Amino acid sequence: MIDALTDPFAGGIAQRALLEVILLGAVCGPLGTWIVLYRQSYAAESIAHAALPALVLASLAGLPLILGAAGGLATAGVAIAMAGRVRGIGSDSATAVVVTTMFGAGVLLALRPDAPARLGEILFGDPLGISAGDLTASAGLALAVALGLAVLGRRFRLVAFDPQAATALGASPRRTELALLALLALTTLVAVQALGNLLVVALLIAPGAAALRLASRLPGVLALSVFLAIGAGIAGLYASHYLETAAGASIALAAVGVFVVSLPLGAMRRAS
């Protein structure tokens, strides 16, 4: 029995994957909770998708994926912000144009017959391909996000639950949202290696959304989201080992599964 639990993590590759997943869960959980509270799921999804061309370019140039992700997310963020300003269109249509175009550009770059870009891993993640260097970078970024969450936590809570009081106290909702999106970009950087830019949003919003249904007070919600996110990550790794399925997709599916389970549980909680 113990063997079954520890077998998957016997080797260095798998151990790094496990560490990565724990780091990810620790930041994606709480950040995702704020994303859901601020109703920025669509933004999270779009920014991650639109980062594809930069990721592909980084892969083609042989640069570490994290550099590509950084450039991609910055460009994507700016492009989407500008798209939102286009009048007469509606920001969701403008965002769809930007994201689809950039995504298409990424695919063009990646699927040229002479290009050996690893599109599959870029899109769907490669937790088992994480090197020690990647892990260190992830740890640094995760630390930065954790610090950001600690420092801004009170501000986030104020603006989310009492925007009028917040403005009176000098906290601008607009800048707070921007700060949140900046942290989102950093977190996506960490997560894109393990989950790929298509699936990253699963670990970002599913544990947070589930935690919001299962706990009522904010400290409890945030703690629960960490637990659920890490749990989903580990569950995904187990599934991928024993069922031989793609690791990143398994983690994403586990996260969505956590949310699905929280639906009836949350309803029962509310009824009691």
Add this chain to the structure above:
Amino acid sequence: MSAGNPIRVRNLRGGYVPGRFAIEGIEFEVGAGRLVAVLGPNGGGKTTLFRALLGELPHQKGDISLGERIAYVPQTERARLDFPVSTMDVALMGTYAGAPWYRRLGSERRGRAASALERVGLTQHADTQFGELSGGQRQRALIARALAQDARILLLDEPLSGLDLPSSERVLALLRDLRDSGAILLVATHDIQQSRDFDLVLCLHGVQVAWGVPNEVLSADVLARTYGGELIPVGDGAHAVVIQHHSH
């Protein structure tokens, strides 16, 4: 056509959540050709009453008898300003009900829309984009949409909010005009002064506080109960300020 008054409401109560009444104790009758103010604070139930009259409230009890067709004119901010429709298109929307889907709208419907536009004085703006009209013109376009439905009972939700004085006057003149031709207009407003100029007033704050002719009904006590606070007369007594008591 029913004998008696076109609008008869008895013991109406209802709300959005079962068991909790957003409005109750509503009872009134209105004859043809009346301008009625529905007076109350924001959140007091004016829009809820309108939805009840339209039959759109999720839970309602009581009797409503309407002898004429009824139409709703919501606040202008609701209608999308960037939608690619002309003023005539908006008026035509009032004729959509029952139009066969396999044919273009016939001349009868187009005629109704054109007359409605004429009634509200927007014929020369028929091809202008709705979003390019002024605030007062947009309000009149929405009234045209209601008129094109051949409705003789109109529910108007704060039609004068956000309008400057000349536009306000223009819309009010139109409303009086429609009243003179026999229509019944229920106008939701929170402007006490304005409601004094109407034929009838219904004071609403969850419950029906008062119903009748403004001069008889709008006493300081009624206003206090309607606005849930204190009314402090200012200057010569013709104007007053409402102090809202906030509960925490």
Add this chain to the structure above:
Amino acid sequence: MSGLVEPFEFEFMQRALLEITLLAPMAGVLGAQIVLRRLAFFTHSIGTAAFPGLVMAGPTGVPAGLMALGAGGLFAAGLEGLGRVTRVSRDVATGLLLVGGLALGIVLASDVFESGSGVDRLLFGSLLAIGPAELGGSAIALAVVAIATLACRRTWVAAGFDPAVTSALGLQARGADLMLMGAIAVAAVAALDAVGALLVSAILVIPAATARLFARSVSSLEAMGAAIALTEGVAGLWISYRLDVPPGAAIAVLGGAAFGACLLARGFTHGFRNPNLETA
């Protein structure tokens, strides 16, 4: 000149051309509603949600279109159900269903496809491999969309303009909305063959958004959208043949470039700032 026309002498290119022609009217009519009624996210998600259906089509032998429609239908039903039964916000539900569908498809595909190429086609389209079955499916889709549009278009416009008043106008808002979702799902499934599960917006959203920059009426929005979709589709097809790149991606990038160019053009003619025009 012959270089332009030459690719279209091949039969597979002619079939691809026919597919684009069948998709263009749907892109015009439904694209208009998608842009006017803020349904871009829903459209993208329905395309992605169909992906697991496509993956399972091969091994189970069920026609891909039917599986995709089934998956898309499940998605839409799930979304409606979630919205009705719980208090989960719409964008969270859409996002999670989308990513769940993708992840499910990938997990299923790990067993079904050894190489990644099959998945690529599902995700980015196989316009150059369109067969008579897909063409037939698209023709049926066009017919279904045409009927739904004829029946509900007025209600869609009235509800898009002013939802508060739609039932007071005597129109069946709820039924019409369900028809719209259904029509979008059908069109998305038809577009899957051409551009793949991840780029459905290249056909159904981008041309309409571009047309929206100039259209002054709903009819002109529909007509312009269809024309732009047709042009971009044909041009993208040509580029994909010449440069040997996936056609869905080519159409998407073309569409984005065209949108950007039109945006600039509008800026120069209508001014970049128009304080009078308020956006809702």
